[in-house]
Amino acid sequence: MYTKEELFLAISTVIDPEVGFNLVEMGLIYDASCDDEGNAYVKMTLSTKACPMHQLIQQWVKEAVQKMAGIKSVEIDLVWEPEWNITMADENVKKALGR
C-alpha cells in the first residue's frame, strides 16, 4: 500500500525534542513496510536504552503512520541490534552535532 520511502517520509515528522532532529535523519528508523490491507510495520531503535521518552517516541511514530490514509494497524518493533551510533545519522545531523 505504501513504500518504505513514503512511510519514512511520514515518520520524519517526529522530532526528538532533546536533539532537535527527526528520527529518520537521526538514523533511528531501520525499516518500514505496509501490506495491501493497511497493516504497517516499523522497525526502529533509540539512541540509548535508558531514553526516558521511549514510550512517547514509539507512540509518536505510531501516530505519524496512522495519519496516512487507509492505515489499519501499526506494529512498532523496537530493537537494540544493531546498536545505534552516530555513523547511522545523516550527514547534516553529524555536521550539526559535531560543531
Added chain:
Amino acid sequence: MFSVSQDFAPPFKLISPFFILGSLFYLLSVIFLFFFSVEELSILDAKMLSFVHLFLLGFVMMVIFGAMAQLVPVVLEVGHFGVELFYAIWPLLGIGTIMMVFGFVAYPTLLPFGGTVVLISMMIFVMEIFLTIKKVQKFNLVITSMLLANIFLFFGIIFGLVMALGYAGMISVDIGALLRGHVFLVIIGYIVVTIMGLSVVLLPMFGLSHGFSKKPLEISLALVSFAVVFVAVSSLSGVVFLSYLGYLLSSVGILLYFYFIYTIYNTRARKEIDIYAKSLMFSYFSLIASLVLALFYFVDGYEMLLLASAWVLFFGFFTFVVTGHMYKIIPFLVWFERFSPLVGKQKVPMLADMLPQKSSSAQLVFGILGVLVVLAAILLKDETLLRAGASFLLMSALALVKGVFYMINYK
C-alpha cells in the same frame, strides 16, 4: 492512540518539591558561609558540622532523591515499587535537616530528633529503592552500583544516628572514630558511588557517546566500594591500617573513574559545550583537585588542606554535577507533563528552549569564581577573600533559584 505509561516519568508535582527545596537549601548554605570567620574554620567545629549537614542533606541529598524518582525506573527499566512514598520523603528530609542544623549550632537536644526524622526519610527512600531493585530480572553495572550505594547509605545513617545520640549526651560513643565511617559511607559510599553508577547512563545519553569500554568503571566501582568497607570497618575496629588502605583504594578508584569519564567525553558525537557540559567539566576537574589536595594533606598534615579538599569536593564536584543535571532533568519533566500531549497538535518547544540562558550562565560563572575564591581564602586564611567568594556564590545561588523557578513555570 495508546496511553502513555507514567512508570518512567512520575508526575512532576511529586518531583518538583525536591528541586525547589534543594535549590533553596543551597541558597541557605551559601548564606551560612557569611557567618564563618577563617579563624574558626575547623573540621569538627559545631558550626562547620551544621553547615555541612545543611548543604549535604538539604541540597545534595534532596536533589539526588528527587532525581532518583525519575531516574530509577529509566535506569532499572522497571516501574517504582511505590513512587507515592516520595511524597513523604521531601518533607521529612527538609524538617529533619533544619532540626539538625539548629541542633548542631544551638540546641544539641534537637540533634537526635532531627537525626531520627532524617533517618526515617532515608529509610523510606532506601527501602523503596531496594524493593524496586527486587523487581529487576537481570543485574547490570548500574543496578549493582545503585544497590551498593543504598547499602552504604543504610549503614551510613545508622552511624550518623549513633553519633547524634552521642553528641546529645544520651549515649557514650567515640564520635571521632565513628565520624570516619559515617563520612565515608555517606559521602563516598552513597553520593560518589551513585554519581559514578549513573554517569555510565546519563553522560553517554546526553553526549550521544558510543563505543567506550565500561571496564575502567567496573574496576573503579569495585575499588571505591572496598575502600568504603575498609574505612567503615576501621572506624568500628580501630585498625588504622584499614583506613589508609581505604584512602589509597578510593584515590586510585576515583582516578580510574576520571579516566572513564574522559573516554566518554572523547567518544561523544554531540560536541556542543552547553551549560550541562560546562558544569560537568568544572565538576570533574574539581573532583581531581579535591583528590590532589587530600594527598597533599596526607603528606603535610595541615588541616586547611583537608578543608580545602572537602570544599572543592562539595561545592565544586557535588554542586556542579547536581546543577548540571538539574538543567537536563527539570526541562524534561516539565516538557513531558506540559508539552508532550501537544505534540502533533501544535508547535512545542525543544528542551533546549526551556533553559534559562542568562541565569544558568550566571550560576555557572559566579559559582566557579566563588568556589575558587573561597578555596584561596581557606588556603591563605584570608577573611576578605572568604567574604568575596561567598558573595560570588550568593549571586550564583540566586541565579540557580531563579533558573529553577523559570524552568518549572515555563509555559
